[in-house]
Amino acid sequence: DIVMTQSPDSLAVSLGERATINCRSSQSILYRSSDRNGLAWYQQKPGQPPKLLIYGASTRESGVPDRFSGSGSGTDFTLTISSLQAEDVAVYYCQEYHTSYTFGQGTKLEIK
Amino acid sequence: QVQLVQSGAEVKKPGASVKVSCKASGYTFTNYFMHWVRQAPGQGLDWMGIINPSGTRTTYAQKFQGRVTMTRDASTSTVYMELSSLRSDDTAIYYCAREVRTGIGAANCWGQGTLVTVSS
Numbered sequence: 708d709i710v711m712t713q714s715p716d717s718l719a720v721s722l723g724e725r726a727t728i729n730c731r732s733s734q735s736i737l738y739r740s741s742d743r744n745g746l747a748w749y750q751q752k753p754g755q756p757p758k759l760l761i762y763g764a765s766t767r768e769s770g771v772p773d774r775f776s777g778s779g780s781g782t783d784f785t786l787t788i789s790s791l792q793a794e795d796v797a798v799y800y801c802q803e804y805h806t807s808y809t810f811g812q813g814t815k816l817e818i819k
Numbered sequence: 820q821v822q823l824v825q826s827g828a829e830v831k832k833p834g835a836s837v838k839v840s841c842k843a844s845g846y847t848f849t850n851y852f853m854h855w856v857r858q859a860p861g862q863g864l865d866w867m868g869i870i871n872p873s874g875t876r877t878t879y880a881q882k883f884q885g886r887v888t889m890t891r892d893a894s895t896s897t898v899y900m901e902l903s904s905l906r907s908d909d910t911a912i913y914y915c916a917r918e919v920r921t922g923i924g925a926a927n928c929w930g931q932g933t934l935v936t937v938s939s
Contacts, residue, residue: 708881747925749864756914756929757856757864768919768927800864804924807880808854808866 709733709803713811719819726788728814730801735781738805745805748777748786750797751813757800761786793818821845823915823930830936836903839933841915848896849873852918854926855889855900857911865911870898872921905937 710733720726736745744764749757759768761777764784774789788795796818801811826840841853855867867887868879874891883902891898898915913933916926 745924751864756916756932757926758929759919759925759927762919762923762925762927802864802866802925808869808924810856810864810866813863 708807709736709805709809711801711803711809711811713799713801713814715814716812717815717817719817720788720791721819722793723790724819726791726795726816728786728799728801728816730779730784730786730811732782732784732803734806736803736805737781744780744784745803746777746779746784747802747804748775749800749802750795751800752797760799788816791816791818821917821928823917823928825913825915825930825933828934828936830938831905833906833937833939835905835937836901837905837935838899838901839913839915839935841898841900841930843896843898843917846917848891849893850921852921852924853889853891853898854916854918855887856914856916856926858914858932859908859911862911867900867913869924902935905935907937909935910937911935 712731714729746764748761751757765777776787778785798813822844824842854869857865870877870889877889888901915930917928919927
């Protein structure tokens with residue numbers, strides 16, 4: 708199975724500042740036929756199910772604020788929150804859906 | 820609106836089985852793949868498996884092979900996940916989740932979760 712590794716495990720960012728979370732897969736999750744990546748990002752707040760933010764590595768799900776963006780290809784990916792808001796405090800997970808639907812271990816985002 | 824409503828919390832003894840249901844509404848049930856994901860207390864997300872729209876094909880994560888069965892009933896728009904030979908480390912919240920669309924394996928609609936507690 709593919710292993711998904713996120714960094715850092717936790718992150719504290721000041722309100723209005725940029726937050727960056729990284730995700731690395733143990734093998735490429737690029738679909739050569741479509742030049743798309745099988746990578747999603749989720750946000751999970753306490754007591755709630757996960758919420759899809761990004762799929763295809765960079766396509767924002769409908770209704771997700773544009774301060775959330777995804778980038779990367781192949782094995783290295785990044786979720787960026789351009790200007791952190793208080794409601795963005797959560798745990799963030801990446802997931803590959805190219806092969807075995809594996810999730811990363813999660814990154815806890817807090818306010819500094 | 821699209822909604823997935825799961826069955827209520829369960830308490831089971833080690834060695835028993837549990838069957839969790841997930842009733843879908845607000846969309847054409849037979850057009851979408853469904854996933855099951857679990858989350859142990861204070862832990863991360865653990866993908867369990869997927870069932871195709873017609874219910875004829877399932878793929879399970881290797882760690883659950885032989886213990887998990889996923890089914891779906893189009894007449895009631897319900898998917899089911901049954902886990903057998905329960906152990907204490909199966910204590911978790913179990914979620915059903917619907918894919919964005921065929922070919923996009925990410926899930927954009929999730930059930931509220933069902934807490935399964937395994938305790939003697």
